[in-house]
Amino acid sequence: MAATIQIHEMSALDVGTDKTSGTVRFKDADNATVDTNNPLSVPAAGSIYSYTKQLRVKMTDPPDTSVSNLRWYTDGANTFGTGIGVVVLNRGTDWNANYKTQMATSTDLFGYISAATALDGDVTDTGPFLPADDDSYIGDLIQMQMSVASTAPHRTLVAETLTLAYDEI
């Protein structure tokens, strides 16, 4: 039987909400609810930052043999618009409560493109992940944050998609 793999938005190292084929909304509040509350408003000067979001992979059905090679990527095109960015950091398994100050060490999420430049998702919690790992979180915490600069237009953002790829035998 093939494994079932999900993307979860985490509220602790091993506690999360299933967001597979769903939505993660960057907002000015620390929760996983997708609504229009707590929007990120364009500042008069400088930049503001969303609360960080942390994603992790959950295995909810086991593979026949193993799951490995977790990697995250985008289509490489930031269509959020002028003044809006998203950065990302592989935190390993180092849980840190979400915060809204600027992430110190991070890289542009849209620099991770399909294939060779994907963000490795199993650097600290390394695979292969076995049937014994069923019903548990696997791989590393992926932390992200959106920034909105004063140059950004006043509007709701268009959709962007984050992909998780994995191999299985």
Next chain:
Amino acid sequence: MKIAETYKWEAEKMDGTIIIKGGDLQNCVRFSLLPQISLPRHDIIGIPMIRRFGRGFIRQNFQSTEMLPGFLHWENGSNQIRTEEDLTGIIAPGRLIKKRHDGEKWWIIIDVKPDLITLLKPYDGKTKRIESKIYVAPPKPEYLHCVVCRGFRLYVKSSDGTALITPENYELNL
């Protein structure tokens, strides 16, 4: 049915043994992808095979709706919404539209003209000039079956059974 299970696979070794688990295909003389729904079957026969694996792709969005430019004129009892901007390049029949606020009902679009959107059913609510949103469909998962043979790879999409042959070391990501 899970996307990864629209096909089952089996491989046959030289001695006739059938294997259905694992990744090693050395000493196999046949590899078959057996559709579990209405999809094409794929067989590799008589070619030196090395290994197999599955590759899953799951996705999440950063937005579930997109705001439309300009204001729309919603009128109680009418199945037509007047637009202040030409939205023909942005929305199409079949999409869902609603007024911008949480809790508003979604309406199905059946026609779009430069200044007019037609709904499947008459709008039932407050007449209002307001910004509006369209629904962003959830991203779909995909699953590839890959067989690495000497000299090439065969990738087969679980969603529709289409096959792609690549160089032996090519890593396909969708």
